[in-house]
Amino acid sequence: MAREPLRLSKSRFLAGLQCHKQLWWRVHEPDAPELVPDAGHRNILNQGNEVGRKAREYVPGGTLVDLPFHQFDNKVARTREVLQCDPAPPAIYEATFLADETYAAVDILERGPRGYGLVEVKATNSLKPEHLPDVAIQVHVLRRAGLPVERAEVMHLNRDCRYPDLGNLFVREDVSAPVEGVLLGVSDELAAQHRMLEGSLPDVPIGDHCSRPHDCPFIDRCWPKLPLHHVSSLYRIERKQVLEYEADGYATLYDLPSDLELSAIHARQVRAVTAGRMVVEPALTKALAAFPSPLAFLDFETVSLAIPRWNGCRPWQNVPVQFSCHVEERGRGLVHHEWLADGPGDRDPRPALAEALVAACAGARRIVAYYASFERECVRQLAAAVPRLAPELERIERRLVDLLPLIRNYVYHPDFGGSFSIKRTLPALVPGLSYADLKIREGETATLELMRLLFTGDELPPGARADLREALLRYCERDTWAMVRMLEQLRGLVAQQLELF
Ligand code: SF4
Structure with missing residues (x-):
């Protein structure tokens, strides 16, 4: 037949x-x-x-x-x-x-x-x-x-x-x-x-086409497992540079010659990996002065819709619908504030969110974020969406300081694995604290779950809806608690260095 x-x-x-x-x-x-x-x-x-x-x-x-x-x-x-x-x-x-x-x-x-x-x-x-x-x-x-x-x-x-x-x-x-x-x-x-x-399965070598124009779903079948601290783990290294290092016979960071010219971040990464311990630059002490108490630690979660639903929004705009904020408050210590939109999806959550945010950050001298350009953009958007709060929101924007460059420019732990994402830096800097114990463990899932809560939450049984809210709140809270603990650790590292000298 x-x-x-x-x-x-x-x-x-x-x-x-x-x-x-x-x-x-x-x-x-x-x-x-x-x-x-x-x-x-x-x-x-x-x-x-x-x-x-x-x-x-x-x-x-x-x-x-x-x-x-x-x-x-x-x-x-x-x-x-x-x-x-x-x-x-x-x-x-x-x-x-x-x-x-x-x-x-x-x-x-x-x-x-x-x-x-x-x-x-x-x-x-x-x-x-x-x-x-x-x-x-x-x-x-x-x-x-x-x-x-x-x-x-x-x-x-x-x-x-x-x-x-x-x-x-x-x-x-x-x-x-x-x-x-x-x-x-x-x-x-x-x-x-x-x-x-x-015919039978064709033989195609791996290459740039594996991720262009889309990530191939079969990467794990074709690409070899790389050894720990492979040269491709150097922070933001370009593929061309990786190929050059491999062609020169350098497979891992241990193989790189000591006189190789490297950027400051790569040099610190290589030093930490080859020494098998965290490297902390002495200049961290001075850099920490940009984080004076009382501090607030802020993180937003956003949703992104192809077809916008709220005033002033464009297609695929990241719109803040949740925040967590740990604040050092006089006489009360560290206080946690949080806010999460509740839907339905046609109600614009930004006015209520902006009000809660302004109240939470009122007493802080500086507002710490991790990769602060994201938080800055969210605050700017809120100021445009809620003009009556624009002056207060602009004050928040002016007080933002970024924790990420503080780590990237002064600290490297071998467990960072070439990444300064909070998911990598937190467990390395604060042993025992990570996202592993949470129901929601990373940002993309949080975004999708936020969309589920806001746009189809009405269809969820009340118990499931409450669980979803709780999981989202705990995820966002972990982001700001992570910043609190990492800054504590960095201050501790500096104090240890001062004791040594
Ligand atoms: S990873 Fe995908 S794109 Fe790359 S060679 Fe294998 S099948 Fe082809």
């Missing part, structure tokens, strides 16, 4: 364009655990779908090919029916075609005077180079299926749009000309992918 031909789709073609080996695994192992989308990926997909639905409102009057995702052949047949309708609709949403054993579904297909316009909707704030092959494969399939395509566009989100005026939520960019260039190679690439899929 003849075997069914292996069919490609737009997403498979794009995976194959990145790497044939990746495509082979995607096709031959569709149930591979690496292909199960994680929560972050699911959020991107969900928000992308919402943007896709919203875009149809901006090209109204069309007919939707409304069938379940995997019914490709039925969708092709239904598209054919819609195209033959009299009168034909001005647009078809999710029109699906098959040619060259490849399916292509078009977000919006617009009927024009001499042919059709293809519109690919993207939930990004700009046009990206990887969008061109995405459109090109669709144009190729549609033309091979006999449809005259005269124009191709990418319709992406507009970073200049501000809620509540969503009239300019999208920007449409004509990509017909560059897509014609990409099209020249599509036919051969499709044939190559089909041929490759008939």
Whole structure:
């Protein structure tokens, strides 16, 4: 019996364009655990779908090919029916075609005077180079299926749009000309992918393509496990430099020659790793003077929505909806303040959050944050969103000091592993304290859980909702408690140094 031909789709073609080996695994192992989308990926997909639905409102009057995702052949047949309708609709949403054993579904297909316009909707704030092959494969399939395509566009989100005026939520960019260039190679690439899929797993060396344009899900299968303190663990080292060190025979930091020219941070990292202990620069003493009591320690958590919902917000803006603040208060010691939005999602949480923040920070001389540019941006946004509190919020912004450079410029512990993220520095500087005991342990999960609480929290049973709130509060609290304890440790290290001299 003849075997069914292996069919490609737009997403498979794009995976194959990145790497044939990746495509082979995607096709031959569709149930591979690496292909199960994680929560972050699911959020991107969900928000992308919402943007896709919203875009149809901006090209109204069309007919939707409304069938379940995997019914490709039925969708092709239904598209054919819609195209033959009299009168034909001005647009078809999710029109699906098959040619060259490849399916292509078009977000919006617009009927024009001499042919059709293809519109690919993207939930990004700009046009990206990887969008061109995405459109090109669709144009190729549609033309091979006999449809005259005269124009191709990418319709992406507009970073200049501000809620509540969503009239300019999208920007449409004509990509017909560059897509014609990409099209020249599509036919051969499709044939190559089909041929490759008939054979065994191809041999593809690892390289930059493993993370461009997207992180490959099979990195752990292909990339070798690196030894501890490999040269690639040097703080923010460029891949080119790693390759040069490896070519010179230096695999780990222990192998680097002592006369090698290094940046101050890399030199400190190498010193700490080769000595097997923390290195603290004497100049830390002076740098600590920028942290005078009474201090507040501040951390925000944010949500980010493709389609904005609150006044003045643009697509994908990080909007603060929670904070934790430990404050040194006269006569009371260290006091913890916290605030978390409660939904529903259409109620703007920023006025109440800003009020609580201003009250919490009132008595602090300096406000400590970790990677303070993030907190600074949040405070600026709050000042714009709540003008009546702008003067107080601007005072908060002026008092912000950053703990991260204090560590990065003066301290290195071998357990940092080349990273100064708080998740790495905390357990190294404060043994016994980390995020491991929490239900929510890192920022991306916190963001997703905040979105769940704010936008679908009403659907949760009260107990589950209370648990979720509690988990979020404890996560944010740990961020500011971590700063309190790390600053204590740094002061302790300086005191020890002074005793030694
Ligand atoms: S890790 Fe790299 S080489 Fe391996 S499948 Fe992915 S892209 Fe291809």
